[in-house]
Amino acid sequence: MPSAQLVSCLRQLWNEFDDIAPNRDRRSDGWIGDAAHAGSSSDHNPDETGKVPIRDADKINEVHALDVDKDLNVPGLDMERVVQFLLTRCRNGTERRLRYIIWNRRIWEASNGWRQRTYTGANAHDQHGHFSASYDTALEASKASWRLEDIPVALTDADLNKIGNMIASEVAKAVTAARNAELAVNALTRARPLNGPDGKPDGTQYTPLGHNVLMQGVPSPAKGGARVPMHELLGDIAEAVVES
Structure with missing residues (x-):
């Protein structure tokens, strides 16, 4: 089995974080799970060789989760603003490629209409935002823009x-x-x-x-x-x- 790869839609999202915040901190970035993830069902595990909540239709060994460091180092732009921007697009149906987002002790899921719930997992996700993608073959493979460049940012002095x-x-x-x-x-x-x-x-x-x-x-x-x-x-x- 070939080595795992990040699904294309999340690779596109990752690239757009770099575009809007070229000097951001990347120390908490990640996608493929460690040994702790491998022991349980997780979107960070490769879907052909690891434990995952869903099996997609293709035979590509893919990971459906991305963590992005919270420190974007752009005045007027932070992870909260990005998450809320994506949630707006998910709620109005413009964006359908995400299954859920975890950020700063909260979770939003497509399955419950993107309503906010308190996240009680061991990792509070207060140092990075977590983005889990759809397992639908067409959606996970989409390289369409996430439109992060449209996020309004206050002008600095x-x-x-x-x-x-x-x-x-x-x-x-x-x-x-x-x-x-x-x-x-x-x-x-x-x-x-x-x-x-x-x-x-x-x-x-x-x-x-x-x-x-x-x-x-x-x-x-x-x-x-x-x-x-x-x-x-x-x-x-x-x-x-x-x-x-």
Whole structure:
């Protein structure tokens, strides 16, 4: 018989604990049972070679229990919050892969509608959370996300400072861009005096924007958007009016 392996759904759960709490304590983590577990029926025992409460349909030597250390080392996130998040999903039917959870002298079971009971076992499970998986072949093999990343976590002071700095930086960029745009518009629209033949101001004015339009032309719909002199565009418009 091949060596035992943790069922895929709990392996996925274990990975997601690492994702949301990469610096968590792992000293109380575990899945395969020790000699004490081997002497009694336990989900920590391999289901093909050990004593287990249920035999599943496949012939894979699997363990259906996972212990995860309580110390997640993430501000605003603890095992209680994770357990309650999973219980909510179990109760509303979103999650069906767990049979029961034990944490901090309490147990919640699918068989009694996930109602809380006092746990009276020898191990209080106050140093780790215990998660037992279904023996249904499809459920135990599911690698679907447990959605632990959706657990709401309060922002820390460092988070708030980081967000504040990001907002301030973006606001500063927007203000600078607006100022530059205003300067550009002013430069294009500010009237400048024109000189007569004698080289002296003759009382007329021009703007760079108007000068560019006269020199470069404007897009003409009749010419497929090609730029034409202003007088030609006006001629096209006049013809269109007459024809209509």
